[in-house]
Amino acid sequence: MFPYEGMIAETVQLQGDGGDWVSAYAARPLGTTGPLPGVVVVHHMPGWDEWSREVVRKFAQHGYNAVCPNLFHRFGVGSADDVAAVARSQGGASDAQVMGDIDGAVRWLKSLPASNGKAGIIGFCSGGRQVYLAACSVPSLDAAVDCWGGGVIATPEQLNEKRPVAPIDLTERMTMPLLGIFGNDDRSPTPEQVDRTEAELQRLGKTYEFHRYDGAGHGFFATDRPGYRPEQAVDAWGKVFAWYERWLAD
Amino acid sequence: MCTDIIEKAELSGSGKGAEGWFGLRQANVYYDHPFHAPLDHALIVDFVQDPDTPGHRVAVELSFESAERLIAAIRAALDSGIDAHAQDIQSVRVLAGVH
Structure with missing residues (x-):
């Protein structure tokens, strides 16, 4: 007899910021009653795209309930790329709204019958920046993974109505362990910016682990882009799963 | 990013x-x-x-390089258009209030 393996992946509706119903893509392992930890996947500026959905299914493959809320839900109805085009032209969703939607995704994960009551978060690029913010402002989360989030450090000119605070300035409020994955050839964040973020985490006594990879730049997990670095990506995915095993297991 | x-x-x-x-x-x-x-x-x-x-x-x-080529092509096409259709272009600009 061979072991059963399966998952269900589907779009769902969950209550996000302000009680709004927003669309989300969710994947859950089948053949188990759990209890399982959950992971919120934060998409990047190109939107609720194929890459984000692949990541959601990857977590289900590894035994997690996973969900990626559509942070651009309120920008209109259409294909993910058309909606993302409108969102990008308007500067994306506000930090406050994104935090509300992430909190809603956490509540959705923890309400599942197979939940173990814990949930982590992972985000890439602009999603990495939002993960850093969530680690400081969404206490319902239990562990965070920031993959090359740029803009954690921001100059006053880079702040605006939608992004009023530099995430690094909220570090004191961080309530969960943070894993950081970075490429040393990245220009946003630069290695120097990663140094400054790490110094702030150390100064405030936060629980964190940073892994920096030589020979890798920005977005080195993306298998369909020239920047993909298989050796570094495989190692870093191992670090991600080890992190969640450590902080989200029963 | x-x-x-x-x-x-x-x-x-x-x-x-x-x-x-x-x-x-x-x-x-x-x-x-x-x-x-x-x-x-x-x-x-x-x-x-x-x-x-x-x-x-x-x-x-x-790609960055192809965008540069496109910019050059647009510029060249506009320059040719000005040479060939200067009178038309000026008429349109006058109608649009651009001088």
Whole structure:
């Protein structure tokens, strides 16, 4: 007899910021009653795209309930790329709204019958920046993974109505362990910016682990882009799963 | 990284999308992660009719080098157009109040 393996992946509706119903893509392992930890996947500026959905299914493959809320839900109805085009032209969703939607995704994960009551978060690029913010402002989360989030450090000119605070300035409020994955050839964040973020985490006594990879730049997990670095990506995915095993297991 | 840095140009003209021709009002231009092109970053132009509504969009995602070639080609085509149709172009500008 061979072991059963399966998952269900589907779009769902969950209550996000302000009680709004927003669309989300969710994947859950089948053949188990759990209890399982959950992971919120934060998409990047190109939107609720194929890459984000692949990541959601990857977590289900590894035994997690996973969900990626559509942070651009309120920008209109259409294909993910058309909606993302409108969102990008308007500067994306506000930090406050994104935090509300992430909190809603956490509540959705923890309400599942197979939940173990814990949930982590992972985000890439602009999603990495939002993960850093969530680690400081969404206490319902239990562990965070920031993959090359740029803009954690921001100059006053880079702040605006939608992004009023530099995430690094909220570090004191961080309530969960943070894993950081970075490429040393990245220009946003630069290695120097990663140094400054790490110094702030150390100064405030936060629980964190940073892994920096030589020979890798920005977005080195993306298998369909020239920047993909298989050796570094495989190692870093191992670090991600080890992190969640450590902080989200029963 | 993903940025919200975007350049916008007001347009007058037409574009053809999946549902046929439509009027264009704006181009949104940025250099960032593409949705489809197998590039880490791309010069992205969205030619749109209504900037606030999804759809009715002609989108291109170009490598840096090909975007530079496109800019040169547009410039060359406009220069040729000025040489060949200077009188027409001046008439249009006068009608539009541009001198």
